[in-house]
Amino acid sequence: MATYKPQYYPGSTKIAKNRKKYMDPSYKLKKLRTISDDDLVKLMGHRVPGEAYKSVHPPLEEMGEPACPIRELVEPTPGAKAGDRIRYIQFTDSVYFTPLTPYMRAWMGHNRYRGVDIGVLSGRVPLEARERDLEKVAKDLVETEIFDPARCGIRGATVHGHALRLDENGMMFDALRRFVFDKKTGEVVYVKDQIGVPLDKPISVGKPLKEEELREMTSEYRVDGVPFREDKEMIEFIQRLHMLRTEAGFDPNKVKGI
Amino acid sequence: MAKYPDKIDLYDDRGRVFASKVPVEALSPLRNPAIQKIISYVKQCVSVNLEGIEKALATGEVGGKWCIIRGRSLKLDLVKNAESIADSLKNCLQVTKDDDTDVKVLKGGKHLLVQVPAKRLNAGVEYTTGFTATAAALCCTIVENFKVNIWDADMVHAAVWGRYPQTMDPLGGNVSSLLSVPQQNEGMGYALRNVPCAHIALITKKNAMNAAALSSILEQAAMFEMGDAIGNFERMHLLGLAYQGLNANNLVYDIVKENAKTGTLGDVVVSTVKRAIADGIIKPLEKKASGYTAYTTEDLNKWNAYAAAGLLAGTMITCGSARSMQHCPSVFIYFNDLLERETGLPGVDFGRVAGTGVEMAFFSHSIYGGGNPAVFNGNHIVTRHSKGFTIPCVAAAVALDAGTVIYTPEKISGTVGETLSEVPELREPLRYVNEAAVSIHGGI
Structure with missing residues (x-):
């Protein structure tokens, strides 16, 4: 057998390399800030910090499971074991050089986390999981380099803003004004949780990253950054797939060795 | 080869x-004979909710939820008499004595699993025979076994077939098959x-x-x-x-x-x-x-x-x-x-x-x-x-x-x-x- 090493993503540009890096689970995402567990719980707004997890069904051990070889093999996540509800965290990523594009959140998430349900829409990306599993994943998503306080929004509802111009402080538009720029500290502060319910105390998510840094670490192709069309290898890949899908639809037997 | x-x-x-x-x-x-058998069973096997029929007749709620006909009710002990209903139903559905007709009583008489003989399906072109034969035979069986008169027979029909044929499918009925009515299929096959x-x-x-x-x-x-x-x-x-x-x-x-x-x-x-x-x-x-x-x-x-x-x-x-x-x-x-x-x-x-x-x-x-x-x-x-x-x-x-x-x-x-x-x-x-x-x- 030829030595095979997962390659995750094609492409020759800086953007492709960044994509590959984030998608590779062996790459440890750089931690840039610390958000306490309680603050994260408050930001998501599904339960009060310290409150027990609500459940949607009894713990698996108590309820017993049907005789199924797959259930016997596949280890449930801690949240599934306990019967936690399924809850979500949702992000809006600005089109202006954010670390992750919407699709990247799904590709990266499915490579790094187990038992997650990620959906990609035009302006928002929800990640759903059993509640205690979600809280672990959310920590990574907010504390590390894939989150920029100014250009990524934690937004459960009224997500609009990803394609709008940034404001004078470099912040993405938010119709619910969940986050504000604190000029004194230079930090971004959440004053409302992800669906817009006011928080008792503001929660700081740290200083926005610099434009130059973001341009280096982004996974977005942009005409005013690294345009998609500059990545010949990537274009070849897309065209190849399109061709293979189409020809296979006509006659799969004729697609050989190409 | x-x-x-x-x-x-x-x-x-x-x-x-x-x-x-x-x-x-x-x-x-x-x-593969087993796959063909599975496909045959899908056509032949029909589920009957006797408890549902009994309840529908007792309350007059036939043809869908909240569809209650006041003053029209029949107290028939269908669940208690499931065994005799099953026997009569089998007789009614059978084409020949040795064919593959089968009626099983399940859950203490609440449900019946009916297997309509292949001969009935072979004599038609639609898979709906499994459903229609069972529903019709069941109506006959209940009317006969419980001596339902001409004025109440319509209620038996409504409890078994649901609102069909006013609706396309047997809405609120108590006979069901794995397959839906053909009009609900998106295309051929x-x-x-x-x-x-x-x-x-x-x-x-x-x-x-x-x-x-x-x-x-x-x-x-x-x-x-x-x-x-x-x-x-x-x-x-x-x-x-x-x-x-x-x-x-x-x-x-x-x-x-x-x-x-x-x-x-x-x-x-x-x-x-x-x-x-x-x-x-x-x-x-x-x-x-x-x-x-x-x-x-x-x-x-x-x-x-x-x-x-x-x-x-x-x-x-x-x-x-x-x-x-x-x-x-x-x-x-x-x-x-x-x-x-x-x-x-x-x-x-x-x-x-x-x-x-x-x-x-x-x-x-x-x-x-x-x-x-x-x-x-x-x-x-x-x-x-x-x-x-x-x-x-x-x-x-x-x-x-x-x-x-x-x-x-x-x-x-x-x-x-x-x-x-x-x-x-x-x-x-x-x-x-x-x-x-x-x-x-x-x-x-």
């Missing part, structure tokens, strides 16, 4: 080898695809391997009926049925086992690619400047079968670890996205599963209404596009759910799933199809 050179090893649902080097055509719906995954999960008693197998059998048999699995495309469907649905070469089970404790969906993609390389299905084509290697294949149909098996394994890992069905559309999109990016080769069903996943994600997450995965089927407007490769994974996901949805498979399926799980070939299709494949092996 075999049309195709492919030979496979058959395994059971626990990864134990059953037979080796069996021609893939032994699993074809055109050849869709009948076997119009079976909600809730039924499949319950029939197979939530054994995810058997749920996937039964669903795959129905879906791929429908491909033959629809005109998809023929000519250039027949082998693709046969291999898909074998590797994805029936665990050929233990591919699905092996990949699940490899990732069972800590694996992510991405890890399943890697396992699938590794196995495809190891088995010589794909090989490197060229290395790009970035170091990225695109892969190629001499057998795209087999690559599709490997990818489809990986997709099912990915569903089992993701939905299985979360014990939740709602994750499956996300698996359909991103398993394929990741697989395509990993290899440069098309994903399952050459892109159609990924597309189906996009639509299903919208319609199964309360974005545009819809419902949970248990209501979906191969005839559903947003999940009919993949040619038999998506729905088996949905069925497995539903089987693996521990109770995360409001409308449970039990609620959606009603009596049908539970009743039909009494038919061994439907409940454990892997076993029966494997046995049948071995029995005809020599003839192929």
Whole structure:
């Protein structure tokens, strides 16, 4: 057998390399800030910090499971074991050089986390999981380099803003004004949780990253950054797939060795 | 003589080898006697909710919820007399004494599992005979056995048939079949695809391997009926049925086992690619400047079968670890996205599963209404596009759910799933199809 090493993503540009890096689970995402567990719980707004997890069904051990070889093999996540509800965290990523594009959140998430349900829409990306599993994943998503306080929004509802111009402080538009720029500290502060319910105390998510840094670490192709069309290898890949899908639809037997 | 050179090893649902080097055509719906029996049972077997009829007659609530006809009620002890009803019903349905008619009394008389004789179906062109013969015979039986007079017979009809024929289907009726009325099929040959995954999960008693197998059998048999699995495309469907649905070469089970404790969906993609390389299905084509290697294949149909098996394994890992069905559309999109990016080769069903996943994600997450995965089927407007490769994974996901949805498979399926799980070939299709494949092996 030829030595095979997962390659995750094609492409020759800086953007492709960044994509590959984030998608590779062996790459440890750089931690840039610390958000306490309680603050994260408050930001998501599904339960009060310290409150027990609500459940949607009894713990698996108590309820017993049907005789199924797959259930016997596949280890449930801690949240599934306990019967936690399924809850979500949702992000809006600005089109202006954010670390992750919407699709990247799904590709990266499915490579790094187990038992997650990620959906990609035009302006928002929800990640759903059993509640205690979600809280672990959310920590990574907010504390590390894939989150920029100014250009990524934690937004459960009224997500609009990803394609709008940034404001004078470099912040993405938010119709619910969940986050504000604190000029004194230079930090971004959440004053409302992800669906817009006011928080008792503001929660700081740290200083926005610099434009130059973001341009280096982004996974977005942009005409005013690294345009998609500059990545010949990537274009070849897309065209190849399109061709293979189409020809296979006509006659799969004729697609050989190409 | 075999049309195709492919030979496979058959395994059971626990990864134990059953037979080796069996021609893939032994699993074809055109050849395999167990698959043909399963299809016959789907047409012949009908579920009767005697308790429902008794309640409808007692309250006058016939033809759908809240449809109560005041002053019209009949107190008939149907459940208590289930055995005698079953005998009379059998007599009424039988064509000859030794035919395959059968009526089983289940749950202390609350339900009946009726098998309409094949002779009745053979004398018509529609599969609806199973339903119509049972419903009509049941009306006759109740009228006769309980001496219902001419003025009350209409209530018996309404309790059994529901609001039909005012409605297209037997709305609020108490006789049900796995198959929907033909008018509800999206196109020609869709009948076997119009079976909600809730039924499949319950029939197979939530054994995810058997749920996937039964669903795959129905879906791929429908491909033959629809005109998809023929000519250039027949082998693709046969291999898909074998590797994805029936665990050929233990591919699905092996990949699940490899990732069972800590694996992510991405890890399943890697396992699938590794196995495809190891088995010589794909090989490197060229290395790009970035170091990225695109892969190629001499057998795209087999690559599709490997990818489809990986997709099912990915569903089992993701939905299985979360014990939740709602994750499956996300698996359909991103398993394929990741697989395509990993290899440069098309994903399952050459892109159609990924597309189906996009639509299903919208319609199964309360974005545009819809419902949970248990209501979906191969005839559903947003999940009919993949040619038999998506729905088996949905069925497995539903089987693996521990109770995360409001409308449970039990609620959606009603009596049908539970009743039909009494038919061994439907409940454990892997076993029966494997046995049948071995029995005809020599003839192929």
